[in-house]
Amino acid sequence: MARRDEDEVRERLEGERAQTIRRLGDLTGDYDAVVAASRDTNADDEHDPEGATIAFERSQVGALIRQARAHLEEVDHALARVADGSYGTCERCGGPIAEGRLEARPVARTCIGCAARQ
Template sequence: MTRRATAAPRSTSSTAGTPLPPAQQATPNDLDTAFFAGLLDERIGQAREKIAVLLADIREVTLAAKDTPADDEHDPEGSTVSVERNNEMALLAAAEESLVELLDAQVRLEDGRYGVCGNCGNPIPAERLEIRPEARFCVACAAAARRR
């Protein structure tokens, strides 16, 4: 079973007195966009491969579960199969979330909004983007969000 991630609809009407978000900043001129386009493509491919492997593992565990009795409580292997399936499902959810983030970063790159912090509007250092090409926030804003 593949899950689809969709964004929540945004309200387009603005109310008087509501502060507007900062204007979208353009991709920094000194950022090697060709390098990051290749890096994003590579990471997207890796994420898709990981999802395919996890789906195959889940299918295998599910088929193995059919060979075990339905009473997990009294079957010594039953709880292992359930735990393994739950672990694989959690890994699948994380891999799908990662893929969505990478695809969103690819859209930002194509739209000319890549490498800019979504919070403060400052450029995200290239070193951070090399490690996390899907990064939406600079180090300071990401750290502040984790502390909240």
């Protein structure tokens, strides 16, 4: 990969990393607010026909937090591949990962063919 291309990829991944960290912070704040709301209320929300339960909301936000953390790990792994020169190479077959795939999914570890076989 050319130095200019490597710099562009690194910059894009760093931007995605920063955005994911911000999202994780927002979600963690949302989660904390849901937990605090459940402590501060005596309501029986499990039987409230008006909307989602606090447990459901906590579960939903928790799932989004797990997804954001997993994505952050993927971004960090992609940055490590840029640093060691293996970015853009399929981890399964060793072939190149198509530029379009990396454009759409910069953290991709496999080529389209290998991803389809998973």
